[in-house]
Amino acid sequence: MTHRPVLLAPTAAVGADLDAWLQNGGAEGLRHALAAPERIIPALARAGLRGMGGAGFPTHRKWSSVAGQSAGDKYVLCNGNEDEPGTFKDRHLLSASPHQVIEGALIAAVAVDANHVLLYVNPHQHEALKSTRAAIEQWRASGLLAPIERRLGLRLALDVVESSGRYIGGEETAVIATIEGGFPFPRRKPPYPAESGVHGRPTLINNVETLANVTHILRHGADWYRALGIGEACGTKLYSLSGDVLEPGLFELPMGTSLRELVFTHGGGMLGPLAFKAVFTGGPSNTLLTADDLDVALDFDSVAQRGSRLGTGAMIVISAGTSIVRKVAEYVDFFAAGSCGQCTPCKTGTYQLSRLLRRIDTGVGVQADLRALESLCALLPGSGRCGLVDGAVTVVRSSMQQFREEYERQLID
Template sequence: MTVLTAEAIRVGPDLDAWLKAGGGEGLSQALDDPAAIIPTIEAAGLRGLGGAGFPTHRKWSAVAAQPRLAGEGKWVICNGNEDEPGTFKDRFLLSRTPHQVIEGALIGALAVGATNVALYVNPREAASVEATRAAVAAWTGHDLLSRLSEALGEPLRIGVFEGSGLYVGGEETAAVASVMGRFPFPSLKPPFPAEAGVNGAPTLLNNVETFAHVPHILRHGPEWYRGLGRGGAAGTKLFSLSGDVLRPGLHELPMGTSLRELVFGCGGGMLADRGFKAVFTGGPSNTLLTDAYLDVALDFDSLRDRGSRLGTGAMIVVGEGTSILRKTAEYVAFFAANSCGQCPPCKVGTHQVSRILGRIEAGAGRPGDLEALENLTQLLPGSGRCGLVDGAATVLASSIKTFRGEYERALRHG
């Protein structure tokens, strides 16, 4: 299944090759009937693929309903900040096939009436920055871009914005602040970016992968897109597979593919014939699933029904012999180091959790440590302006619930 990735291999950052391969047809159809864009996205069942899985058409409709801000218009931000451990899909799309991402963002701009498009890229991903800048330059002056400006009633401006390189910079209000040249502090909502984003203008934010699907939906139709998924799921999904598997890498599969097929089919099974122990689903900010869930369908609703989340589609596999306690300590340390410090419960809480986990993992745990960790999983969620502290609390709570014995053994025996 290669809706997004086949063209990357064949055409790369070459705009002419992209257009010859059918690129541009989605934008051209959108220009012929702009009013049909959002209903088409709704009929396709496209959801945000940066983690939350929010219905794309609802976000687009909210921005489309807002008037343009005088002197500023509206904005579209294509969020490519990707910085979570185990997630590497967006950098592939931006570095290998940026034109489908750009075309999707241009269709989004037309749908909501935006005259500014920001391709927001993690500066540490040099290949992504370079390829995206070259791709934007290739679009400059193209007839499709001229037609888009004419449809919008004023020139469309598109540019590449390098983020701060910080994990919190991927949160939507932090991304808005970064595009405005400010430090990426997440801010309280409301107002949401759809109401007041860049310089106070209505702003549409979607993930790189979300925009990459849009040209294909417009080109082939919503029924085709829905038919790519399995069960009740629509379309395809990029899965970043890593950890204790023989063939880690990026895999595009039908939405609704089972975890077993991803790990043992695409991933080739476990390293060194080790048993499957667990997987961090959707990256390290989500819950753990054990082998009892190997046949779960990897889609938003199926994982939610099992108390988990699809997230970004990162799947970090853990084999027998690898310590869940150690992996959890590593990931919580990441969150603690990446707290922006704006919200005291987040900054202090994540560091406290990290210190306790480090102490237990080092064999110096204290009698009340496990109870303290469990209390923190209750106190911390919802205490920050973004999801960082919630992610740390989620993975901690899941690891204790699922592998409590590891914590108890470490506290007893070191």
């Protein structure tokens, strides 16, 4: 499913076989890390690695925050909850090539002196969960953990934790709550996980794809990784392409590949005779891009300059024959169902957004409904403990700005 493999695509016949991974250069990055732990974080800084789970936060800054905390129990959490529509990269990595993810997490443990490494996996992703568990058993039996334990002076705990399987369970403080045995309620920040995470201890949380890059950077060098990107962008990116395209799938391409190339070269162009209309970038919680944005470079900074976010790299393509109002209604339904209910503005606000959108989509909406949508979009941002309600508002507000005429046409007054 991965096109033009550059970095993260599993080598043929490796998969979840640790011996095959080692024969293809696996554990070399870990050996470099153990030989010079003080060089790990500077190498990530020079490489320009950023978080691939959505925010694009510089990885070295997050690692430095945890490394700078006092000694004792520390945690590295690999976040593989992945439950947002249109995003399917992490489950592929965990299913087809879990060893590079585990090795990246172990390198993180060496860098920040963490003695707990937990892979947090969505239980609905059965193959990913099965493959990750099998891979961890192989690492435990391999003897490769012993050098890490000698460096730490502590026993290293390496394990899998099933997430709640809920969308909100991927928010980083909800990850912590789940691992502590509670319901995945997001928590207010500060304190941030780097200071007070699992059981109050310093905690590093990274996305699956972020950690999968680490061993390659340590093995080949920061300059090599930077050169894989286009222009100022660094490395490669997994783009989850879906929607109205001929060849949807997961494509590993240089970071900075244009939206036009992704859709029309790698995705085979539009499904049927209808023209490109829009794309939900990074999943359905961001600002929509339109045909005017087809030449945007798909990297964090370039997409941000267009008023959107690269997010997870998910690209849900919409053709001219698809109703924007209906697609937005479907996604807001998802957010409303995914609200944990902890914050009243989020619980009731997403429900009301969903109700109003369904009225307009089904042809019974009036001008007052459109005004109510606009009012909610002004009132709701920042009202929750996490970004769920903000994401719902973003896609509604963006769709009304870009496709206002579609909303107007479906009103009955």
